[in-house]
Amino acid sequence: MNTSKSSALDNGNSLYDAQLNKRYFWDKIFATASWAAVAFSILVLIVLLIDVVHDGLPRLDWTLLSEFPSRRPAEAGLKSALIGTIWLMSITAIITFPLGVGAGIFLEEFSTDNIFTKIIDININNLAAVPSIIYGLLGLEIFVRVLEPITGGRSVLAGSMTLSLLILPIVIVSTREALKAVPDSLRQAGLALGATKWQVVREQIFPLALPGILTGTILALSRAIGETAPLITIGALTFIAFLPPLGLEGLQTPFTALPIQIFNWVSRPQTEFHTAAAAGIIVLMCVLLFMNGTAIFLRNKFQK
Secondary structure, X not given: OHHHHHHHHHHHHHHHHHHHHHHHHHHHHHHHHHHHHHHHHHHHHHHHHHHHHHHHHHHOOHHHXXXXXXXXXXXXXXXXXXXXXXXXXXXXXXXXXXXXXXXXXXXXXXXXXXXXXXXXXXHHHHHOXXXXXXXXXXXXXXXXXXXXXXXXXXXXXXXXXXXXXXXHHHHHHHHHHHHXXXXXXXXXXXXXXXXXXXXXXXXXXXHHHHHHHHHHHHHHHHHHHOOOHHHHHXXXXXXXXXXXXXXXXXXXXXXXXXXXHHHHHHXXXXXHHHHHHHHHHHHHHHHHHHHHHHHHHHHHHHHO
């Protein structure tokens, strides 16, 4: 009797070990496939970067940054596109940060759990995955045509507002996630000491969540800086030989941006313009690296 029980137990253990080994085997297969996919993606990225740097580095000089676009490839520059990109990102950040962070704070800290809030949550999550050209069509109709007396039509302000619509869902979601990461014990302690909910959020919750909020906002702006489809849709120009004037009147002037200028040069048949486009890609990547470095610096600073 004992022999039969021990035999059954051994069979059960061996079956369990076989199933466990099978799971470990498939885990190793999945891990290997994941690492292979990551390695392949990094390899492709490195090859692209080497190709772009090899083609564009000889053209990367002061003329490229200080001259306006030209029909002559040797004299063509990125001055108006670079300044236009700085204008776009500055106005987009001014519009997006208060709206996105404010909406995220309200939805996470003050809104009640009802059907209206659930509908808003679903729509925000869906809007974060909408193709960028859809936002371009929306901006063309609202900001360029309907609000033309205010925006000036195909202007810096219209482009900034369109890009703000594009990244607002991302900023709202990142703000809510940063607020969720703050322990609830801080909220309960503040309320227990007699502070109002707004005082708790302003003095305790928001400062702790600010590094994550800033990181999410700057990464969202990094996405906006490389978008071409919305800017083409609202009518960004491909050739501008002047800079927008400083002040509010500059917001209603036509504009161009680095992705638009690069797209224009790539579409030209001359090889020299392709070289200039590669140099423009290097400049755009440097701007992106600067923005991401700023995000890391601000996150580390506020975490201290």
